[in-house]
Amino acid sequence: MPGNTALVKGVGDDCAVLDLGLIDRQVLFKTDAVVGDIHFTKETPPAKVGRKALARPLSDIAAMAGTPVACLVTIGLPRGFEPEFVFKFYDGLNALAREFSIAVAGGETTQTKGEIFASVAVIGTIPKGRAISRAAAKPGDAIFVSGDLGGSISSKHLDFTPRVREATWLAENFPIHAMMDLSDGLASDLRHILHASRVGAEILSEGIPISRAAKLQARNESSAKPPLLAALTDGEDFELLFTVPSKEAVPVLDGWKKRFPGTKISCIGRITPEPGLRIRDKQ
């Protein structure tokens, strides 16, 4: 891969990390795209498409405990698109940008003959050397997830609030070892941390926070996954997955509940020296 001395961390983590010569901070850099008929449908309200287009890369900035600063938007539009789509797309995107004081620093439109797509690039900052990677989980660490998991597709994937505040609070107050955001599903994403950190994990099935949406789907649709499987394998949760030294587990739980009383936090298991992911049922 072509390099530049400013590149601290490239491919393989939630964001790229750049050292541009700031005395005390580094720069985080991330792009992501949403595509019609894949990430949203013709029925999705355009404001929710715009919100999600920004929320996805923000979730990656959060995953490294960064603070987002500015974003740029590129929308691909077919001939004969509804101008209303663009206005409402930006209503949704701008509202989320305002919530996190992010500058919408520009927007391009380009033509496409296919589905609408929107690509959003985000710049953030992080105190120097404090970006939290996926690669530093240690045996004995307690493993946590925020929120509830599974069934996101029924609505949460369009409405979630990226965990920017929670992640910066965690990083400021606790020695977080490894962190990432859940986009492919807990079982798959936790494996990324395990591989990158060269460790294993043991998680307790009873500890996994299963969403109401996953339970409802299992009850109402005969073809739906069992709720636990949904929580383990459904994508687009956009929650935080992180590890801390075990002695910090109780302070993290207590501090979180005080600081973010509306958001669940769950200790789901621990990091082991043996590689592999083991899911255990309590006896």
Place this chain on the structure above:
Amino acid sequence: MPGNTALVKGVGDDCAVLDLGLIDRQVLFKTDAVVGDIHFTKETPPAKVGRKALARPLSDIAAMAGTPVACLVTIGLPRGFEPEFVFKFYDGLNALAREFSIAVAGGETTQTKGEIFASVAVIGTIPKGRAISRAAAKPGDAIFVSGDLGGSISSKHLDFTPRVREATWLAENFPIHAMMDLSDGLASDLRHILHASRVGAEILSEGIPISRAAKLQARNESSAKPPLLAALTDGEDFELLFTVPSKEAVPVLDGWKKRFPGTKISCIGRITPEPGLRIRDKQ
């Protein structure tokens, strides 16, 4: 538009300018996209698509006299795409990145049901307060363009080298007032400078550097534009358009010819206090 105190310049120029707290530099930020069946065809060699996907936003970094540092790539791919396309796309993109010492800091792929698209985000830097905008042309300024104009679609739009070196050299050695890159065609792009700077311009038709491609097209295709019209209105030239105080015109010409002997530079006219764009034939 949602803002952030770091935002120095947002919508309306070639790049966004951010002040992230660097002592002596600011950050430039730009995204652009290329889309199948619009910016390239099924016959375009994938390496040239990758090259162009990066070259376009680099041309915008050049337009503000910035130095590119890192880029991120998002490619949208239909089901059943040729993996070979992606490898060759990156061959072309990486070669250009290496030429300018730009880190390719990450790459996402996403699914699409339409045409292939590729969005590239670039971060660059610029000495503090030295980003050259479109809005500072002054009456009396000499107007310059680099290279030859028109007929880019016959091949140059896939092969051009963004004028990064030329632009930083100009900014380091001359008091450049206004600058942008030519993407929509000279007549249209010059108007952006005139509007932003609240001035007018008089250009001499004989001064406009017409490309060999535009002349060939006019000779070989009965439906082609006359060469001068092609040079004025064809898009995708990706040359520099800039203005300097008239007393600097000869030093710019002399210095450029010495420093970049392989690349044409042309003085095409001057900025006037009266608004509007006048194109004159020499008598």
